[in-house]
Amino acid sequence: MNCKVALVTGASSGIGEATALKLKALGYTVYAAARRVERMHPLAQAGLHVLPLDVTDDASMQACVQDILARSGRIDVLVNNAGYGSYGAVEDVPSDEARAQFEVNVFGAVRLIQLVLPQMRAQRSGTIINITSMGGKMHTPLGAWYHGTKFALEAISDCLRLEVQPFGIDVVVIEPGGIKTEWADIAAQKVVETSGRGPYAPQAQAMARSMVGQTSRKYQSPPQVIADTIARAVSARRPKTRYAVGFGAKPLIFLRRLLSDRAFDGLMRLATGISRQAA
Numbered sequence: 196m197n198c199k200v201a202l203v204t205g206a207s208s209g210i211g212e213a214t215a216l217k218l219k220a221l222g223y224t225v226y227a228a229a230r231r232v233e234r235m236h237p238l239a240q241a242g243l244h245v246l247p248l249d250v251t252d253d254a255s256m257q258a259c260v261q262d263i264l265a266r267s268g269r270i271d272v273l274v275n276n277a278g279y280g281s282y283g284a285v286e287d288v289p290s291d292e293a294r295a296q297f298e299v300n301v302f303g304a305v306r307l308i309q310l311v312l313p314q315m316r317a318q319r320s321g322t323i324i325n326i327t328s329m330g331g332k333m334h335t336p337l338g339a340w341y342h343g344t345k346f347a348l349e350a351i352s353d354c355l356r357l358e359v360q361p362f363g364i365d366v367v368v369i370e371p372g373g374i375k376t377e378w379a380d381i382a383a384q385k386v387v388e389t390s391g392r393g394p395y396a397p398q399a400q401a402m403a404r405s406m407v408g409q410t411s412r413k414y415q416s417p418p419q420v421i422a423d424t425i426a427r428a429v430s431a432r433r434p435k436t437r438y439a440v441g442f443g444a445k446p447l448i449f450l451r452r453l454l455s456d457r458a459f460d461g462l463m464r465l466a467t468g469i470s471r472q473a474a
Contacts, residue, residue, distance in 0.1 A: 200224045200267045201429075202259070204248060204307065205277035207234040209376030210326065213422035214274055219243055221426055223272065226263050250277045250303025251295070260310040269318060270311045272429050275304035275348075276326045280341045280382035282402060283389025292389075293340045300344035305351060312359065319363040322429050325352045326369050326421070329444040333451040333459070336469050337386055337395065337402050356436060367428045368437045372444030373415040379406040401468040416441040 201218045205211035206227035215227040215238055227238045228248035235245045246262060249255040263270055278300040281292055308323055315321030330338065331345035349368060356366035373379075383403040390399040405411060420440055428434040439445050451459055464470035 198222065198224045198267075199271040200226070200263065200269050201272035201274065202226045202228060202263060202270055202307075202311070203274040203276060204228050204250060204303075206238065206245075207231040209378070210371070210374060210418045210421045211274070211276040212238065213418040214276065214425050215243055216241060217419075217422035217426050218272070218274075218429070221430070224267055226259075226267075228259055229277070248277075250307065251298045253306060256303070256306055256310060260307070264314060270314050271318070271320065272322045272324065273307060273311050274324045274326070274425060275307060277303060278326065278344070280338070280378055280385065281389075282337045282341060282382045282386035283399070284337055284395040285339045287390045287393070287395060288340055296340045297344055297347070300341075301347050301351070304348060308355065312364070315359075315364050316362045321364045322367060322434070323352075323355070323359075323364065324367045324369060324425055324428060326371065327352070329370050329372050329439060329441075329447055331368075331370060332439075332448045335402075335463055336398055336467055337390060341382070353436075365434055366436070367434050369421060369424060369428075370437060370439040370444055370448070371416075371421050372439070372441035372447070373411065374421060374441050375412070375415040375417055379411065379415075383407045398469045405467040414442045 201223045203211050203215040203225060206215045207229035215225050219225045219242065226244045226246055227235055228246040229235060230249050232245060232247050239245045246259050248259045281296045304325060325348055327348050328345045330342050331349040334342050352366050352368045359366060383406040386399045387403050390396065424438045424440045428438060439448050450462065454462065
């Protein structure tokens, strides 16, 4: 019962998988949770507890947290990592898809926070880590709904930090840059499916190329850099409120602060290639 306990969502691949293994190496009892349980067999073999979790299903989230408390009696770290990128022109994205993006990236994360907080308050300790993105501080073409979720989670994290500080609970935001995961492939597929035909098609094709092109993949950081950052945060007596890590995160967030809106728009058009597409 003295061993610290961590719940990591979206643990079937990428950042979640790397984080779950890193926390296990630090001595945590780790519960790795995701929809794709069959993909977490290597984690189970490594001694992690594997749980099914659908962050769009309240019953699934309640069952997950209750299972952890029944087995371990406490939750010290929640890593809200589950999420995906849905790209497409605002005019094109169906309302159902927009809502789904918020359900996964925002409401699922917040509901898990609500479920773990009573135990953390009772313990008078805990760390909530929300994985946002450098996209929670800047914008890219055809990414309105995705960026909207990340901006929202950033704001929620700030308010939450004020609320839970008196109970000894830390709230940490991790803002990844370009990371070598499935994220880019899914986002590129979404943008082509959604806006690959019609007036926004040139922009959609350019965005897809910029996401999965050789140059982008060459410079993306491995998921381990995020896992290592999370490890530093949970090990610190007083962690930072934010960590911007991974390819492009710090310079792009800095440029967004430095440049005017239109100057940053121009930078994004140039960087993504949409400036070379006919209107």
